Amino acid sequence: MSFRSAGFRPAVVGSAIALVFALSASAVTAQDAQPKTAAPAAAATSAAPAGTAPAAAPAVAEAPAKPGDAAAGQAKAAVCGACHGMDGNSSDAQYPKLAGQSERYIVRQLTDFKAGKRQNPIMLGMATPLSTQDMHDVGAYFASKTPLPGVADQALVEKGQTLFRQGDPKRGIPACMACHSMDGRGNPGAMYPQLTSQHAQYVQATLKAWHDGTTWGDDAQSQIMPAIAKKLSTDDISAVSSYVEGLHSAETTQPAATP
Structure with missing residues (x-):
């Protein structure tokens, strides 16, 4: 029963926007740094016989994720702290505690948010830039934390x-x-x-x-x-x-x- 945020916070939305811009900037830098090999490919395409559709570029598959690294996940989970607490113990009861939650469960929820299977606009923005490995690392970090005990009525x-x-x-x-x-x-x-x-x-x-x-x-x-x-x-x-x-x-x- 995790990750369901019940409301918007300007700080959270701002963090999400900053995260998306940062990832976008990284992608542009990576593209600029790639060797300029596009011209020969374009020439080969133009030389294809008339009426022949150019071959589609092969999809780049994401490398299989390794077990989560809690140390790497600590930095990646920093933006999560605005709602869920830096150690996964949220102070606002509308946001769930993630401390001690299993890595696999966290990965499943983030995957569903990213795919739109679980609807939440804040979490969609947070999950979209994450790779599968990012999700495992974030999950491992929160799984390593201890939930603070609560009190029942x-x-x-x-x-x-x-x-x-x-x-x-x-x-x-x-x-x-x-x-x-x-x-x-x-x-x-x-x-x-x-x-x-x-x-x-x-x-x-x-x-x-x-x-x-x-x-x-x-x-x-x-x-x-x-x-x-x-x-x-x-x-x-x-x-x-x-x-x-x-x-x-x-x-x-x-x-x-x-x-």
């Missing part, structure tokens, strides 16, 4: 915990932990996202959007949560959203050594 804990751990079989609602794990850390292999410590406001807005018909793609995985969210009541959504914000692993404290 005690009045909603019991109901939220029941939905998270047991679901509601009578209404066909599965337990959240079946996909997102007992501690809310998610399932990186299946690209099920981490939920632990996520802002309740963000989770609530996302579940409501799914409940109302929003989808993030057309593949089978993209249909899972909208189908579940449609079965949730407004109270269900509020309770489970609050519960996951307060869900986090207790820190183990070592007792002080006695002299």
